[in-house]
Amino acid sequence: MESMNLSPFALFTQAGPVGKTVIALLGIASLICWIQIVEGIISLFRLHGSVRSLRKGLPTPLLQPVIDAGLQEHHERFDDESVSEMRGRIVEAMNRQARNMFARMEAGLPNLAVIASVAPFIGLFGTVWGIMASFTAIAEANDTSLAVVAPGIAEALATTAFGLAAAIPASIAYSRIGSSFAAQAQDVSNLIEETALRLMRGHAIQAVQVVEPIPAMQDQH
Numbered sequence: 001m002e003s004m005n006l007s008p009f010a011l012f013t014q015a016g017p018v019g020k021t022v023i024a025l026l027g028i029a030s031l032i033c034w035i036q037i038v039e040g041i042i043s044l045f046r047l048h049g050s051v052r053s054l055r056k057g058l059p060t061p062l063l064q065p066v067i068d069a070g071l072q073e074h075h076e077r078f079d080d081e082s083v084s085e086m087r088g089r090i091v092e093a094m095n096r097q098a099r100n101m102f103a104r105m106e107a108g109l110p111n112l113a114v115i116a117s118v119a120p121f122i123g124l125f126g127t128v129w130g131i132m133a134s135f136t137a138i139a140e141a142n143d144t145s146l147a148v149v150a151p152g153i154a155e156a157l158a159t160t161a162f163g164l165a166a167a168i169p170a171s172i173a174y175s176r177i178g179s180s181f182a183a184q185a186q187d188v189s190n191l192i193e194e195t196a197l198r199l200m201r202g203h204a205i206q207a208v209q210v211v212e213p214i215p216a217m218q219d220q221h
Contacts, residue, residue, distance in 0.1 A: 011158040016133065019155040022126035023162050029115045029122075030166040037169065040177040041176035043105040047184050053192055063102070067195060069097040074199045087200050094192040098185075106181055109174060116171035123163015130156025156212070 010021050050060040054067070073093040074086075081089075134152030 015155045018129045019126055019159055022159045026122055026162040027164045029162055033115050033170045036111050037173045039108055044180050051187050066094050066097045068095040070195055087196050090196045098188050100183055109178055112170045112174040115176055116167050119167035123159045124135045126159025127156040
């Protein structure tokens with residue numbers, strides 16, 4: 001008995017025009033999926049390393065724009081501004097920059113969500129088409145033998161498999177990478193609060209240094 005070749009390329013070449021189109025679309029979707037997964041994992045590693053480096057006092061280009069936004073707001077001075085208002089302004093500026101950073105990093109997540117939800121239906125379309133081809137072959141040959149219906153059924157099952165192969169990694173990656181980005185966002189938020197507190201402590205020390213000499217000058221008089 002001759003064994004069937006179940007490699008993706010063999011399944012593609014054995015399919016009909018519609019089946020080949022469906023498999024090609026699902027192949028492109030799977031390639032995009034894995035590109036987004038790799039980019040997401042790399043971004044998470046970079047972000048995690050940057051947070052650790054910044055807590056150790058080491059420079060980090062990835063989070064430097066966030067720190068610069070806080071420093072710029074800290075250098076601004078407004079009349080009758082309370083300490084809490086100044087701290088809120090610094091935190092908001094840093095959070096705004098952090099949101100822009102996360103928006104760029106998470107730009108590929110919607111693609112994973114689309115692939116996870118759409119790929120099974122594209123595969124299902126190929127499945128339905130393959131079954132329709134099998135029934136058409138039965139009608140034309142007036143024969144219900146396996147040799148008549150096997151090509152259409154094989155094409156149908158192949159497109160189903162390709163659809164699942166694209167959708168399952170996309171669904172898992174969307175969930176896991178999304179939750180990892182949420183955890184990293186919380187770490188960055190905590191880091192922003194810590195940085196704002198350090199800046200406000202420095203502001204308080206500067207205020208004390210300005211106020212302290214005044215009594216000494218009064219004593220001299």
